[in-house]
Amino acid sequence: MISLTGFGTLSGFCIFAQKLIVSEINFTPINELGEFGLIDRLTEQIKISNSSTLKAGGDDCAVIDYKNKQTLVSTDMLVSNVHFDLLYTPLQHLGYKSIVAGISDIYGMNGMAGQVLVSVAISNHFSIEMLDLLFSGMLAACEYYSVDFVGGDTTTIGSGLVINVTAMGHASKKDIVYRNGAKKNDVLCVTGDLGAAYTGLLILEREKHVYLEDKKMQPKLEGYDYVLQRHLRPEARMDIVKNFRELHIKPTAMIDISDGLSSEILHISKQSKLGCKLFEDKIPIDPSTYHTARELNLDPTTCSLSGGEDYELLFTLPVEEFEKIKDHPDFTPIGHMTDEDFGCKLISKSGGEHELKAQGWKVFGGEE
Amino acid sequence: MISLTGFGTLSGFCIFAQKLIVSEINFTPINELGEFGLIDRLTEQIKISNSSTLKAGGDDCAVIDYKNKQTLVSTDMLVSNVHFDLLYTPLQHLGYKSIVAGISDIYGMNGMAGQVLVSVAISNHFSIEMLDLLFSGMLAACEYYSVDFVGGDTTTIGSGLVINVTAMGHASKKDIVYRNGAKKNDVLCVTGDLGAAYTGLLILEREKHVYLEDKKMQPKLEGYDYVLQRHLRPEARMDIVKNFRELHIKPTAMIDISDGLSSEILHISKQSKLGCKLFEDKIPIDPSTYHTARELNLDPTTCSLSGGEDYELLFTLPVEEFEKIKDHPDFTPIGHMTDEDFGCKLISKSGGEHELKAQGWKVFGGEE
Numbered sequence: 001m002i003s004l005t006g007f008g009t010l011s012g013f014c015i016f017a018q019k020l021i022v023s024e025i026n027f028t029p030i031n032e033l034g035e036f037g038l039i040d041r042l043t044e045q046i047k048i049s050n051s052s053t054l055k056a057g058g059d060d061c062a063v064i065d066y067k068n069k070q071t072l073v074s075t076d077m078l079v080s081n082v083h084f085d086l087l088y089t090p091l092q093h094l095g096y097k098s099i100v101a102g103i104s105d106i107y108g109m110n111g112m113a114g115q116v117l118v119s120v121a122i123s124n125h126f127s128i129e130m131l132d133l134l135f136s137g138m139l140a141a142c143e144y145y146s147v148d149f150v151g152g153d154t155t156t157i158g159s160g161l162v163i164n165v166t167a168m169g170h171a172s173k174k175d176i177v178y179r180n181g182a183k184k185n186d187v188l189c190v191t192g193d194l195g196a197a198y199t200g201l202l203i204l205e206r207e208k209h210v211y212l213e214d215k216k217m218q219p220k221l222e223g224y225d226y227v228l229q230r231h232l233r234p235e236a237r238m239d240i241v242k243n244f245r246e247l248h249i250k251p252t253a254m255i256d257i258s259d260g261l262s263s264e265i266l267h268i269s270k271q272s273k274l275g276c277k278l279f280e281d282k283i284p285i286d287p288s289t290y291h292t293a294r295e296l297n298l299d300p301t302t303c304s305l306s307g308g309e310d311y312e313l314l315f316t317l318p319v320e321e322f323e324k325i326k327d328h329p330d331f332t333p334i335g336h337m338t339d340e341d342f343g344c345k346l347i348s349k350s351g352g353e354h355e356l357k358a359q360g361w362k363v364f365g366g367e368e
Numbered sequence: 369m370i371s372l373t374g375f376g377t378l379s380g381f382c383i384f385a386q387k388l389i390v391s392e393i394n395f396t397p398i399n400e401l402g403e404f405g406l407i408d409r410l411t412e413q414i415k416i417s418n419s420s421t422l423k424a425g426g427d428d429c430a431v432i433d434y435k436n437k438q439t440l441v442s443t444d445m446l447v448s449n450v451h452f453d454l455l456y457t458p459l460q461h462l463g464y465k466s467i468v469a470g471i472s473d474i475y476g477m478n479g480m481a482g483q484v485l486v487s488v489a490i491s492n493h494f495s496i497e498m499l500d501l502l503f504s505g506m507l508a509a510c511e512y513y514s515v516d517f518v519g520g521d522t523t524t525i526g527s528g529l530v531i532n533v534t535a536m537g538h539a540s541k542k543d544i545v546y547r548n549g550a551k552k553n554d555v556l557c558v559t560g561d562l563g564a565a566y567t568g569l570l571i572l573e574r575e576k577h578v579y580l581e582d583k584k585m586q587p588k589l590e591g592y593d594y595v596l597q598r599h600l601r602p603e604a605r606m607d608i609v610k611n612f613r614e615l616h617i618k619p620t621a622m623i624d625i626s627d628g629l630s631s632e633i634l635h636i637s638k639q640s641k642l643g644c645k646l647f648e649d650k651i652p653i654d655p656s657t658y659h660t661a662r663e664l665n666l667d668p669t670t671c672s673l674s675g676g677e678d679y680e681l682l683f684t685l686p687v688e689e690f691e692k693i694k695d696h697p698d699f700t701p702i703g704h705m706t707d708e709d710f711g712c713k714l715i716s717k718s719g720g721e722h723e724l725k726a727q728g729w730k731v732f733g734g735e736e
Contacts, residue, residue, distance in 0.1 A: 036726065054438065055546070058547070058639065059477065059546055059547050059548075059623075059639075060442060060473040060474070060476035060477050060547075060623055060624055061440040061441055061442040061473050061474060061476070061477045061479070061535075061537070062440070062441050062442070063438055063439070063440055063477070063544060064438065064439040064440075064441060065438045065439065065541075066439065070422065070431055070432065070433045071431070071432040071433065071434065071439060071536075072429040072430070072431055072432075073429055073430050073432060073441075073483075073485060073518070073519065073534075073536065074428060074429040074430070074485070074519060075485040075486075075487050075519055075520060075521055075532070075534050076487070076521050077487035077488075077489055077521045077523050077530070077532060078523075079489050079523055079524070079525045079526075079530075081526055082489075082523060082524055082525065082526075083523070105428040105429050106428070106429060108428035108429070109427065109428050109429045109431070111429070115441075117441060117442070117443040117534060118443075119443050119444070119445035119532050120445075121445055121447050121450075121530060150441070151441065151442060151443055152443060153443055153444050153445045153532075155445050155446075155447055155450060155451070156447070156450055157447045157450065157528070157530070158447075158449055158450075158527070158528060159526070159527070160525070160526060162445070162447075162489060162525070162530050164443070164445060164487050164521075164532035166441075166443050166485060166534040167429075168439075168441065169429070173433075176431060178423070178427055179426070179427050179428075180427075255427075255428060256428055271426065271427075358404065
């Protein structure tokens with residue numbers, strides 16, 4: 001039995017057999033409602049909490065007014081068997097995570113998220129009860145982050161599940177932080193810790209293979225609570241953006257860590273036309289991530305460099321600004337920006353220099 | 369050989385064998401580029417034409433500033449074998465249409481479209497050349513409508529093609545037209561003509577079945593140019609919104625016609641808490657739509673009431689305002705709004721009263 005904050009506890013069995021359980025409770029085919037009935041059912045549950053949301057649902061468009069703020073907008077598509085596996089991903093958690101992944105991009109620009117629009121394509125293996133679970137997770141995230149669910153689209157698909165989240169937010173012109181503003185000698189900082197989501201994913205994949213070989217075997221998930229939580233139900237760092245405002249700090253460059261630390265450092269370096277020096281021994285890795293990686297015969301540093309889906313923030317700050325936050329437990333300095341000629345290097349624990357490489361998500365099997 | 373404006377001519381063979389032809393010219397697997405390479409290739413072609421677009425691509429979010437205007441936003445998901453059939457839909461046309469379908473919602477609120485964000489999920493049956501065709505169609509629409517392509521996401525999927533378009537636009541508060549503002553006795557008007565896209569679809573479906581039974585048979589598409597064009601490469605009514613501004617006209621209620629006339633009339637009536645009287649003999653139907661419907665043993669009126677994908681605008685105007693546009697060839701009065709108690713009725717050519725029913729897209733097989 002592992003505890004996953006917010007949606008009660010889930011035994012290993014529950015996770016791996018959710019479809020069975022949900023369908024045993026009740027399986028109402030989607031077509032009993034029809035498209036408009038489905039939309040009505042989902043929109044009934046939506047509450048609006050932002051004054052910038054003038055119209056949500058029920059018309060051709062949502063209407064939003066950020067007054068004198070600039071608008072931030074980003075879109076992300078999640079596909080079953082590419083971004084998530086329905087065998088072990090609870091639908092409520094998936095809904096929550098899809099919103100988090102969307103709004104994380106807004107925080108990565110130092111903005112506040114305000115609205116989301118969500119498109120969902122589902123196959124006829126999906127019941128109304130399953131869709132309700134998915135949406136309840138989305139709405140739980142919207143509530144936690146004070147984000148309004150203002151529009152969407154629901155459609156059918158031959159197989160699987162596709163979710164597209166468009167996240168909108170706002171910031172004053174002076175507060176927006178781009179990737180290209182880092183300066184030489186700026187401190188490179190990261191929030192929280194890295195690599196946990198990826199090791200959590202690997203545990204679920206390991207147990208899935210055990211389960212598929214022998215369905216009487218129940219997945220062993222005990223003791224992996226932290227890494228599983230980080231994979232299945234991550235949080236976005238709205239709190240950090242609020243902290244920056246309170247501390248009167250504005251990073252020179254920032255990005256959210258969705259593809260892994262290496263990839264994000266390279267984005268900031270390339271766009272700021274700089275190099276950087278990253279120190280392996282400074283990378284924040286939680287003890288449970290470390291032990292899980294070791295158990296899987298993986299290098300914990302590699303998991304944090306290339307794992308992805310951490311939804312932490314990577315940013316740069318001038319040294320004198322960094323002084324303001326150096327004792328803050330959420331921030332870890334991991335290196336500094338250099339001349340472009342230096343390139344982007346990882347300084348290993350033994351002092352060796354290694355060129356940083358971006359992994360990306362390799363969803364196309366590419367070598368990026 | 370049929371002519372489809374904007375992308376040269378396409379023979380029936382070309383349409384039904386596009387995959388073959390494209391792959392014979394060149395088939396470069398997507399994974400040769402990797403995710404970031406793919407994004408670079410696509411974004412290189414993008415040109416920005418709106419001053420409201422402050423940042424497009426290359427960061428966590430796009431940044432947009434509509435100044436004192438309100439923001440309109442809408443999202444639509446298109447799925448292969450649900451919304452389109454790759455057997456007979458040229459990719460360039462599909463790209464164009466996906467943008468048109470997205471921005472049509474902005475015009476339906478009396479706003480001007482400014483930006484789109486596009487997510488695409490493709491299987492590994494897709495080559496870079498095919499993706500280039502799809503994007504070239506999207507960019508052609510962006511150019512025609514002066515809309516900026518500001519962000520997106522590309523991912524893989526087990527099979528098929530999924531496109532999600534989020535359209536953004538703007539309008540002054542005083543100009544935005546909702547569905548709920550119609551008043552009793554307002555004239556119900558429609559732009560252009562209806563039912564063509566649906567009959568075009570039916571012709572393609574008919575020829576597809578002939579082709580699938582005997583692949584030596586070539587589809588007979590000659591003479592159906594207008595209805596095929598309306599299905600494969602529709603246009604959105606930006607011109608009408610501009611007309612309204614020039615004529616100092618503001619409809620009391622408006623909606624774009626994507627699900628068929630009946631469904632849209634019911635939306636306006638329900639939200640305005642009114643009934644309406646629609647006259648069958650007033651519904652504008654192009655002669656080629658009429659003849660195509662008859663050839664298919666269908667009632668042309670039914671095609672226009674329930675066909676969908678016309679992307680025309682349906683709106684209501686007070687009688688005295690209607691006088692300003694009554695001689696305009698793009699506008700046709702088709703009925704008027706009544707008390708709610710009257711319900712929504714179609715008055716047939718023979719004078720009979722029939723209750724209007726919404727068909728929606730029935731993508732879930734429902735009875736809406």
